[in-house]
Each structure stands twice: as structure tokens, then as C-alpha cells.
Amino acid sequence: MEYVLALDNVKKKIKGQEIIKGLSFSVKKGEIFGLLGPNGAGKTTTIRMIVGLMEISSGDIIVCGKSVKKDFSKAIQQIGAIVENPEMYKFLTGYQNLLQYARMQKNISREKIAEVVELVGLNERIHDKVKTYSLGMRQRLGLAQCLLHDPQLLILDEPTNGLDPAGIREIRDYLRKLTHEKGMSVIVSSHLLSEMEMMCDRIAIIQKGELKEVQEVNSLINDKHILYAFETGSLGEAMQWLQKHYELKKVDSGFTIKCQKTDIPAIINQLIERNIAIYSVKPISKTLEDHFLEVTAG
Incomplete structure (x- = not known):
């Protein structure tokens, strides 16, 4: 399996206090990888270390075979990122913003700019000033900015924060399109567990x-x-x-039981043999929220 990102026992100390305590995980090529955790768990600190906004205290981060500590310039070339909110020049148009960011990289043509604009669905508004954009449109423009240099890894910190349901779905659809059509890997940090459940292939739960x-x-x-x-x-x-x-729990209307689907007929037979009336049987599927709360309880 080809890995785009690998964290190897990464630690971060601030004023003598260990904030990140030996994180090790990998992100596969072409997957959407979710970072989950309560407020203050260390998600944004981890992202800041990956993109070089914070120094790594110990351990290492490898991006496409390049070390962030030892070969930062080559490692960061493979990353596109929005940490917290995309910051744009509001007095310029969306297109002018992308031209400005394109100047910071080599060999980004106007054809490439047009391609990413179409990919994120901003064709009709790209020549309007950013100050007239909704939050969802600014998020899409930020996504276009990240994609200009064809990164192998896209990192988005709370990309759906403040968006309405339609905007959240748009972002989700764009990320799926990127992984399927371009083979890009995406790391997403979010508090919206239901969205992460629909969006991500794998999730990492971080706490303290x-x-x-x-x-x-x-x-x-x-x-x-x-x-x-x-x-x-x-x-x-x-x-x-x-x-x-x-594993059984008694409730007022009967009981809940943890078992395999194939066990249900035997359980029903046992109840019938004991003349116990059965009114209904229904599965209770575990959600990502259920699992997250189990892992982080206490």
C-alpha cells in the first residue's frame, strides 16, 4: 500500500508541557482520512506541524518520502492546506486571488486556473469580488487555491465550519471527486461526526x-x-x-442484546419455548458518534 503521509512518534512540547504525545499513523494514497477529537485534543496542532507552521519537538513527519524536518521545501510542495479559515484579498476578484497565489508557484498556467475553478464550481462568480462571496464560496475558492500546484495531499482543518447543509454537501462531493478522479489524499479535521461518517474512509481519534x-x-x-x-x-x-x-441490557419494553444477525433465530426460539411474547425485533446500528463517545468517555 502506497502512503502519502506518515507520522512517526511525533511529539510537541510547549513551555515544558507535552501537548502531542507520540502520534504515529499513515494516510494512504487516494483516501479521505479524518482527524477526530474533542476541543483541545491536538488536531490543529498536529496539522500545523505537518504543514510547517509549528516545529516538531521530536519524531518525524514524512510526506511522499520527504521529511518535513530535514527536507521541508520538497515535502511542502506536495501539500495543499487550509488551516482554520481560507484568507483571501476581499477587494480582489476570485480570479485575481488565484492569479496572485499562482505567482508563488512555478509553471501554473491560466489553463490550470480555469481547470480548478471549474472543478470547485465557481465559473459563474470567479470574476466577482471576494467580499461579495458567501462563506461556502470562500471555502470553495480556498480549495481552488490549494489545488493550483496539484498537491498529493490536501489538508483541511474544519472545512465545513459555518456552512449550511447544502454547502457542506458540496464540499463533501468535491473531496470525493478529488480522491476518485485525481487519486489525491485528503486529511479532514472536523467536529461534525455525521459528516465525517459520510465523507471519510478512515478516521483517527485523538484525545489529550x-x-x-x-x-x-x-x-x-x-x-x-x-x-x-x-x-x-x-x-x-x-x-x-x-x-x-x-451481552444484554434490560429495558422497560424488553431488552437490547449484542449479537450477530445469525444468532437472532436461536434467541427467538428460546423465547418462544418459554412462552414469552415477541412484539418486535430491530437492529440498532452503531454510528460514528456512538463509537467516538465510547472511545473518549471520561
Whole structure:
């Protein structure tokens, strides 16, 4: 598997206090990788170290085979990033802003500018002044700016912050388009867990500067062992049998049980043999929010 980014035991100390405590993870080519964590967990600090806005205290960050510590100029050439909010010249048009940023890189043609403008869907407004743009349009212009030099890795810190549902969906669709059509890798930091669930291929959960886990979103949500809610009559003696074999929780209308789908017929048969009425059985799928709260509880 080809990795675009690798963090190797990265630590950050500020005034003698260790803020980031030995982070190690990798981002694959062509995937959207989510950074999740409560406020103050260290997500933005980690991103700032990746893009060189903060010095790494120890460890190393490798971007496309280049070390951020030892070969920063070559490593950063492969990155496009928006840390917190995209800052633009509001008195200039969107197109003039992109021309200005294009001058900072080599060999960016007007054809390339037109390509990224079309990619982010700003054709109709690109010659309007940025001060007339909505927040969603400024986010899209910031995304176009990041894409001018064809980076291998795109890093977006809270890209949907302040956007309405339509704007959030647009950003999500653009990121999917980039990974599918260009093979680009994307790191997204966000508090919107439902959006991360729909957007990301894998997620890393960070708490108090420590990496709690890295999980594939699909395997997490489609876990074979999920909860099922049984609405039943009085359980009586069936409780003893159920508790021996399954993780069970009694509720007013019956019980919830953690099991595989293939276990359901046997459970139903046991209840029927004990003359217990069964009114309904339904799965309770685990969400990314459920899992996040489990991992970060306490």
C-alpha cells in the first residue's frame, strides 16, 4: 500500500508541557482520512506541524518520502492546506486571488486556473469580488487555491465550519471527486461526526494529544456484532439463559442484546419455548458518534 503521509512518534512540547504525545499513523494514497477529537485534543496542532507552521519537538513527519524536518521545501510542495479559515484579498476578484497565489508557484498556467475553478464550481462568480462571496464560496475558492500546484495531499482543518447543509454537501462531493478522479489524499479535521461518517474512509481519534485508535469507517459502522432491540412480554426465566450467552441490557419494553444477525433465530426460539411474547425485533446500528463517545468517555 502506497502512503502519502506518515507520522512517526511525533511529539510537541510547549513551555515544558507535552501537548502531542507520540502520534504515529499513515494516510494512504487516494483516501479521505479524518482527524477526530474533542476541543483541545491536538488536531490543529498536529496539522500545523505537518504543514510547517509549528516545529516538531521530536519524531518525524514524512510526506511522499520527504521529511518535513530535514527536507521541508520538497515535502511542502506536495501539500495543499487550509488551516482554520481560507484568507483571501476581499477587494480582489476570485480570479485575481488565484492569479496572485499562482505567482508563488512555478509553471501554473491560466489553463490550470480555469481547470480548478471549474472543478470547485465557481465559473459563474470567479470574476466577482471576494467580499461579495458567501462563506461556502470562500471555502470553495480556498480549495481552488490549494489545488493550483496539484498537491498529493490536501489538508483541511474544519472545512465545513459555518456552512449550511447544502454547502457542506458540496464540499463533501468535491473531496470525493478529488480522491476518485485525481487519486489525491485528503486529511479532514472536523467536529461534525455525521459528516465525517459520510465523507471519510478512515478516521483517527485523538484525545489529550494521544492517538486512541485508527479505524475504517465502513468496518466500524457495519460491525457484525451490533445491538438488537427486542420488544417482549415479561422475560422471567429467559433472562438467566440470555445473560449466560450474550451481552444484554434490560429495558422497560424488553431488552437490547449484542449479537450477530445469525444468532437472532436461536434467541427467538428460546423465547418462544418459554412462552414469552415477541412484539418486535430491530437492529440498532452503531454510528460514528456512538463509537467516538465510547472511545473518549471520561
